[in-house]
Amino acid sequence: MKNLALRTDLARRFPEPRTSPNATPVADILQAFMFNCLMGGRRFAHTRRIQDDQAIAVILGMKKGRVCGEDAFTRLFAKVPRPKARSWLAWSERDLYSALPSAFVADWDSTVNTRYGHQDDVAIGSIHKPGRGSHHPLLCVVAGTRLALHMEWRPGNSVSASDWIVAMDRA
Structure with a gap:
């Protein structure tokens, strides 16, 4: 992961400065997130299984000697406005x-994500759980990989065949 330099570049360009001397470094939080994903974590909470493993912290070179908890991810991004976050990731x-x-197949698909509780842009329209709120995202991936090129959240009451052309123009 050190050879990728992605972690350090992302941390260096992070749009909101961290001012607390006790704050976990941005690079460590991003590395914990990437490692959680590589370990098959599908939620921030899955970081708990590696959080107190000092051997992993040493291998990853964590400054505080431990892998940060799942709340560090949400606290890191809580104050970053969406436009700043988008431009931060664009590079x-x-x-x-x-x-x-040079030539690849862009595979577009839509899915339904059922939501519980209150979240932005949720609308009733889940086919799996009638009456339940959901999102209906559009997703573009490179065929044969797990690399997502583009994704757009839509309310759950969106029709599958809508907004494709607009999303393709944005991608």
Whole structure:
């Protein structure tokens, strides 16, 4: 992961400065997130299984000697406005795109994510749980990989066949 330099580049360009001397470094939080994903974690809470493992912290070079908890992810991004977050990630997307072959298949699909509790842009429309709120995202992936090129959240009452052209233009 050190050779990728992605972690340090993302941390260096992070849009909101961390001012507390006790704050976990941005690079450590991002590395914990990436490692959680590599370990098959599908939720922030899955970081708990590696949080207190000092051997993993040493291998990953964590400054505080332990892997941060799941609340560090949400606290890190809580104060970052969406436009700043999008521009922060835009440059790393360019690096990913440049590594793709010159010709590939962009596979577009939609799915339904059932939601519980209150979340932005949730609307009733889940086919799996009638009456339950959901999102209906559009997703573009490179066929044969797990690399998502583009994704747009839509309310759960969106029709599957809508907004494709607009999303493709944005991608």
